[in-house]
Amino acid sequence: MEEVRTAGFWVRLGAGLLDGLIVGLPLVLVSYLFTGTTEETPITSIGNLLYLLIVPVIWSGYTIGKRIVGVRIVRMDGGKIGIGTMLLRTLAAGILYWATFGVLVIVSVLMVVLRDDKRAIHDFIAKTKVIYVK
Template sequence: MPHYPGGFWRRLLGNLLDALIVGIPLAILSLLLTGHTDGNTFTNLLSFLYYLLLPVLWAGYTVGKRIAGVRIVKLNGENPGIGTMLLRIVVGGLVYIVTLGIGLIISAFMIGLRDDKRGLHDLIAGTYVTTEPPQ
């Protein structure tokens, strides 16, 4: 059973903060590079690498998650690795795309209602989000 699971609102806050912290600078960079703010291959790659690598390098945190006081960990309490984050982001994202967003809605309810606060992407990757700081 996960220890000190991070609930829906803290996770949402972390995601919104990450969207602002990453999204605004990348939109400005995209505007400078292409004249459009809707992203391009380069800025999309930077965004993907932020969400993939930062939790691996920083004990499960992104900047937004750190501010919100939550981090991603594997079920055994270890920090996530590249493979874990790829499952969480890529495979989880594909499930949400294939289900036309229905999986994302189901995942939000799972995070809000389950005792362990795990969404579909957490189940796929064997992770959970916790309020417990790294050891």
């Protein structure tokens, strides 16, 4: 049986930056057309949230950025993620990160950098991991 390699910090960061450019930037432009501001609006917030919740579910754990860099989100048993998993991963972690004024974001980054399994807080909450795809 072949060992599954978990994705580390830099590849995950790269995927997130690509998602921001490919999805986030167009959302900001659409929001600007409707509101006249480039600051966060319901259009950008809801658009990003829906993207992060729905796309990985219908696209087998990938976002556009993750697909480009060759990683995807899976359950700990290797199975496909569902909407419940993504709700836990995205919303619960987001609430925790917000409630701690970003302190847990730093803890999560350190976990991905220092732990052998490369899992962040949101991975533990949802029982997921990010793996390299062959």
